[in-house]
Amino acid sequence: MLLMLGLLALFIVVQYRRLEATTLAYGGVVLGANTEELRSLLGDPQRIERRRWIYDIGGARLYVDFDGSARVASVTCSRDTSTLGSCPYAFGRTVGAKETDLTSRVGHPQIEHATARTKLMIYTGVGFTFLLRDGRIDAIRHTAPRGGAAYWQVFALQALP
Numbered sequence: 001m002l003l004m005l006g007l008l009a010l011f012i013v014v015q016y017r018r019l020e021a022t023t024l025a026y027g028g029v030v031l032g033a034n035t036e037e038l039r040s041l042l043g044d045p046q047r048i049e050r051r052r053w054i055y056d057i058g059g060a061r062l063y064v065d066f067d068g069s070a071r072v073a074s075v076t077c078s079r080d081t082s083t084l085g086s087c088p089y090a091f092g093r094t095v096g097a098k099e100t101d102l103t104s105r106v107g108h109p110q111i112e113h114a115t116a117r118t119k120l121m122i123y124t125g126v127g128f129t130f131l132l133r134d135g136r137i138d139a140i141r142h143t144a145p146r147g148g149a150a151y152w153q154v155f156a157l158q159a160l161p
Contacts (some may be wrong), residue, residue, distance in 0.1 A: 026075045027088030029064060031127075033072045038064060058097070060087045061118035078131075078139035090128055090140050097137045102130060 011148035045053035067073040111122035113130035
C-alpha cells in the first residue's frame with residue numbers, strides 16, 4: 001500500500017512538471033528566456049522588427065516577441081500557406097487541425113471571438129490562443145498563463161496518453 005502511494009506521488013510530480021513545461025514553453029521556446037538563450041536554441045532570426053524576432057522554420061513562421069527587459073513574452077507560429085511545413089504542436093494539435101479536434105482535446109476556451117470566417121479561441125489559464133480560419137487552426141500563440149482557470153484540465157490532458 002505504501003509503495004502504491006509512493007508511485008502515485010511520483011506520477012503526480014512528473015505530470016505536474018510536464019504541465020509546467022507545457023505552460024511555460026512552445027516549440028522549445030521558453031517564456032522569459034533572454035536573447036542569448038533564444039539564439040542558442042534557434043540561431044539568428046531571419047528578420048528583426050523592433051522587439052520581434054522572426055524565424056522561417058520548415059515552412060512555418062515563428063514570431064518571438066520580447067518584453068521591455070529583452071525576455072520572451074510570447075511565441076506565435078503560423079504556417080506559410082505555400083508550403084507543407086507546420087508549426088509545433090500544442091496539446092496534440094497543430095496548424096491545419098479542425099476546431100472539433102481542438103475542443104475534443106482541450107475543451108472550450110475561456111474567451112471566444114468569431115467573425116464569418118475566423119475565430120479566436122483563447123485559453124487564458126494556460127496561455128494559448130488559437131486563430132482559426134474556416135474551422136481549422138491557422139496560427140497558435142503562447143503567452144504567460146492568466147487567471148489560473150484550466151490547470152486541472154491541462155494536467156488531466158497531459159496525464160492521459
